[in-house]
Amino acid sequence: MNILLIGSGGREHALAWKMAQSPLCHTLFCAPGNAGICEQAECVSLDVDDFAAVARFCKDNDVKLVVVGPEAPLVAGLADALAEEGIPVFGPRKQAAMLEGSKSFTREICRDYAIPGPENATFDNEADALAYLKKHGAPIVVKADGLAAGKGVIVADDVATAEAAIRDIFGGAFGAAGAKVVLEEKMEGEEASFFALCDGENVLALAGAQDHKRAYDNDEGPNTGGMGAYTPAPVLTEEAEQQVMERIILPTVRAMKDMGVPYQGVLYAGLMMTDEGPKLVEYNVRFGDPECQPLMMRLNSDLVELMQATVQRDLAGGSSDWSEQAALTVVMATKGYPGNYEKGSVISGIERAEQDPLVKVFHAGTARNEAGELIAVGGRVLNVTTLGNTIAEAQKRAYEAVAKIDWPQGFYRHDIGWRAIARERGEKGASA
Numbered sequence: 001m002n003i004l005l006i007g008s009g010g011r012e013h014a015l016a017w018k019m020a021q022s023p024l025c026h027t028l029f030c031a032p033g034n035a036g037i038c039e040q041a042e043c044v045s046l047d048v049d050d051f052a053a054v055a056r057f058c059k060d061n062d063v064k065l066v067v068v069g070p071e072a073p074l075v076a077g078l079a080d081a082l083a084e085e086g087i088p089v090f091g092p093r094k095q096a097a098m099l100e101g102s103k104s105f106t107r108e109i110c111r112d113y114a115i116p117g118p119e120n121a122t123f124d125n126e127a128d129a130l131a132y133l134k135k136h137g138a139p140i141v142v143k144a145d146g147l148a149a150g151k152g153v154i155v156a157d158d159v160a161t162a163e164a165a166i167r168d169i170f171g172g173a174f175g176a177a178g179a180k181v182v183l184e185e186k187m188e189g190e191e192a193s194f195f196a197l198c199d200g201e202n203v204l205a206l207a208g209a210q211d212h213k214r215a216y217d218n219d220e221g222p223n224t225g226g227m228g229a230y231t232p233a234p235v236l237t238e239e240a241e242q243q244v245m246e247r248i249i250l251p252t253v254r255a256m257k258d259m260g261v262p263y264q265g266v267l268y269a270g271l272m273m274t275d276e277g278p279k280l281v282e283y284n285v286r287f288g289d290p291e292c293q294p295l296m297m298r299l300n301s302d303l304v305e306l307m308q309a310t311v312q313r314d315l316a317g318g319s320s321d322w323s324e325q326a327a328l329t330v331v332m333a334t335k336g337y338p339g340n341y342e343k344g345s346v347i348s349g350i351e352r353a354e355q356d357p358l359v360k361v362f363h364a365g366t367a368r369n370e371a372g373e374l375i376a377v378g379g380r381v382l383n384v385t386t387l388g389n390t391i392a393e394a395q396k397r398a399y400e401a402v403a404k405i406d407w408p409q410g411f412y413r414h415d416i417g418w419r420a421i422a423r424e425r426g427e428k429g430a431s432a
């Protein structure tokens with residue numbers, strides 16, 4: 001079967017690497033891809049906003065499955081346009097992608113189906129939002145309703161910050177994504193991510209993971225797309241995973257079916273592990289980046305088979321097989337990220353790092369210059385991913401591999417996995 005993968009990040013490299021291992025995969029295309037993906041797939045230049053052009057490419061190249069990595073094309077309706085042309089897509093239709101595309105939509109479902117989450121309210125005007133803020137005070141979480149490239153969530157520890165955020169959003173800082181504002185109680189606990197495949201009706205639990213959102217060690221510095229991740233996440237015990245499935249994922253999938261917009265694809269629940277159990281922070285309609293990288297490293301099952309079962313509504317009774325080992329990813333980013341950074345710095349040493357068979361370096365913002373050298377062209381650039389018998393062992397292997405990569409313009413966190421490792425050592429404060 002020929003497959004088209006959409007995207008260019010570390011997540012897509014991990015998906016491409018795993019899909020290319022499947023005997024079901026004949027030719028793998030990727031639009032647009034990156035320098036690493038081009039080793040696994042035929043990278044093609046396609047405007048993914050031009051749905052007709054994507055459909056034409058699929059027909060011309062006998063593509064029988066399209067896998068959409070990022071959320072934006074799904075929220076824009078790519079899956080609907082391709083489905084109308086009879087092209088199977090792994091990823092939800094536009095209405096179902098609202099689970100990520102509209103925070104108020106998700107909170108309405110949570111209310112109607114008693115899914116645990118924070119106290120919250122949605123506003124379509126500044127005055128009412130400010131009045132609610134005055135009544136409830138801070139800390140409070142201010143969210144632009146729509147997609148805002150990861151920047152539309154402001155955790156405000158004081159009223160002045162919350163007020164400024166509300167005014168900014170209604171003032172147009174995020175365009176149409178800020179037509180509504182959701183105000184939420186700031187939940188206390190540890191964040192975790194959980195992933196499940198959904199075929200519209202049936203759900204197959206995949207695994208949990210934990211991300212590191214801040215740029216620098218000790219969870220300091222600005223928020224990023226994610227500077228590292230690992231799986232499994234010890235905070236997500238078997239009991240907690242069961243609660244996530246029963247109280248959060250299954251009622252959501254039921255809600256979408258009841259509404260006539262069945263959810264098909266991977267569902268990523270961003271969770272807060274509170275004293276009252278897991279609560280939903282947000283949904284994403286795609287794999288997490290960088291969580292996908294360690295997940296793919298640990299997945300023993302055939303990814304294409306799982307994706308096909310999802311698309312063909314055939315997940316009932318299915319299972320997924322995971323390595324008993326832990327997997328961990330250290331993200332290497334260009335100095336300056338998540339602010340301004342320069343493009344074009346040369347990277348070497350990846351082959352040296354990958355000499356250990358338990359190391360895989362997934363590319364994100366990479367390209368080749370005219371001399372054929374590997375260069376950085378993005379903020380997040382490399383994802384050094386490893387397996388180990390424990391998270392501590394995977395972490396040690398990852399930093400040994402990072403040390404073999406020669407890239408003076410890059411930086412990375414030195415403490416990826418710290419919570420899990422503190423738990424492995426039985427230390428107090430692991431959940432701080």
Ligand code: GLY
Binds near residue numbers: 211284287289
């Ligand atoms: N790692 C966070 C995200 O993918 O949204």
